[in-house]
Amino acid sequence: MGYSETQSQLAMRPLNDLRPGDRARLTRVGGERGFRRRLMEMGFLPGTEVRLVRSVGIGDLIELEVRGAHISLRRSEAQALYLEPPR
């Protein structure tokens, strides 16, 4: 359970590296408290698989599928989310 900052820093890639259709597991959910807490409560936890549904929207929104739900975030704010490196 949990994760250590130092160990995850070594091999992390930002969520924004994902291409549409790609899946990967989350390693770290950052950002300000309310944002991070709400994302975690929606099931964005280390180890959870996410799929990038769409990234070319109007402006800078991306759409993710997490635990069967479709959630849209701003690309700039999604920078606080990190993924496991590709195997």
Added chain:
Amino acid sequence: MSSAPAGPRADRRARVAIAGNPNTGKTTIFNRLTGAHQKVGNYAGVTVEIHEGRLQLQKSGAIDLIDVPGTYSLSARSREEELAIQAIAGLEPFKSPDLVVVVADATQLSRNLYFVLQVLELGLPCVIALNMTDMLAERGLEVDARALEGELGVRVVECSAVSGKGLPELLGAIDASLAAAGTHVPRRHTALESAELAEDVLAVAATVPLVWSRGSLERKRALALWALLSLEEHDELADVPPPMRACVRERREQAAAAGRTIDAEIIQARYAWIDSHLERFLKEAANKPKSRTERIDALLLNPVAGFGIFLLLMGIVFQSLFTWASPMMGGIESVFDALADWMRGALPAGLGREFLTEGLIAGVGSVLVFLPQILMLFLFIGLMEDTGYMARAAFLMDRVMRSIGLSGRAFVPMISGYACAVPAILATRTMERQRDRTLTMLVIPLMSCSARLPVYALIIGALFPPSAVFGFVPVQGLLMVGMYLFSTLMALVAAAVLSRTLFKAKTPPLILELPPYRMPHWPSVLRMMWQRSRAFLQQAGGVILACTVILWVLLHFPRDEARDSSFETQRTALVAKGESHSELDAREAAENMRHSFGGEVGHAIEPAIAPLGFDWKIGIGLVGAFAAREVFVTTLGVVYGAGGDVDEESATLRSKIKAESRADGKPVYTPLVGLSLMIFFALACQCMSTLAAVKRETQSWKWPVFLFAYMGVLAWVASFVVYQGGRWLGFA
């Protein structure tokens, strides 16, 4: 471990809160269970409408069902969510519920279970309504409700909000659980991972007041856990005792210093239970079909096509608010005209008759005339919300709205302002943050509403030639379009300025769920349309009516007996000669208005409006326009002796306006004065009902006063610049 009996006592009805994540069909289930037996709950300081309904159950008797706002968890990100927490946990001004019905979306079980676990931790008797089980198959899922029931230790009832299937069973489960509530023993599901967290919980638990815990250790622990996760420095939970806040702050600081994140520990503990149990009641098919929603979104969220479709839809909404509603509005107007005519024939002449026909009936008519547009607007909003399109609109507009300091959700309320600011202000309730709501309410009245249209039409028709520029673009049409563009631009500028000054705040990060598309549930959409429209009639209607009556008095009093009898003598003379006295009547009305309180106000404000090119007669019109902007037209009709029975198309009124001259013989109305007047109407907040709506929605006088002041200053300055600038440039 002991549990205080939370069951219904004999002296009162049991309270059942119906709660759940947004988009789970919660409100549809509430509507189906309560039918027409609903009212808006009355809670001090609560601006969000909480609907309540009464039900009769076999064993438990009459119960109150409360429709709690949708929330993802018991940690709030919006005012609506905070209310949900207060209603579920039984914090002021809400009483603790005897039972919570959690509506859970079976297609997104793990996230919905997170909320279920939070409610269960509070030790409240609970029934799970497992909705949308009929949609599992197409998603390649299968759920075992009995296994879920066994794991959770509470009744789980499969149902469908849309078809109504399973709802009788749900009622039976509510009844049985209420009857057994006295013996309810809460069960703990999540284990706290670390000893440190257990210590934090213990420390905070000691500060939980007795009225909250009601002597239950389990509830104390749950509330401590909730406080550690959910309390913020700036939340609006005024009920939380300061020692509890202090303890939470201290514990969180200690944890942060030790490199722990309490939020993550608590949330992960709950999800650990969910993830380890999920496969016992949820079976996933090997190949999941690509969802229909995703295929639709490929088009509707496409940067080009999706945006085009959105603008087209908004165009249809906008157009229909104008053209489709206008026959109905005309119908309502003619009904009230006929009623006034009938009353004129049936009652003896005099002040009483005038008051009834021109004051009261005209007043009620001026409220009801907005109803078609309001119904239509809320029908569209309801359809957008119920089908899931509203979230897409927010998705598409996020970037644009963010550039002026607003969220994507502000877009629909803002364009609703083209119809009428009052329903548009009510439509801001879909927004998450109070700051965004208030800011949106303050710029909506700048959008050119339909009540300004008759004023523009009168001025443009009377003062601008029906010729064309470049040989084909009609001047009058161009001006009309120009006024709309101008008002839109001013609203955007005002939002940009206010969001960077008075409402300076960091844009909160966006977490926007895109729910699956579904067919609208018409009974719910129509009920919502009616509930919101009725709220308008009740709240704004009374104010508009009162103002119309007060303004009627202002414009007709004080009376002068000498003047009255002089006109009466002349009238008798005309009648004796068998000639028409309608011109005399119009002159009398004009005389009366000039000497009324309103006329005095017109004179009094003349020095202030003279630099804008307006005289005191226009001043009377501006006073009259406070009841509603379109009243400007009829007030001018009376002032200029064209009679009160005129509209913006009236040739008499138009020619009177053109003929009106100042003391030096120059015309009062030049195109430049007309432009200045239109700009003034575009920007000034001459609308009592708008101010009343803002007062009601913000629960304070501060914002309506501010709104009135800033729009008034803006209008004056803009008109001044246009009129004086125009004169300086050599326009008459």
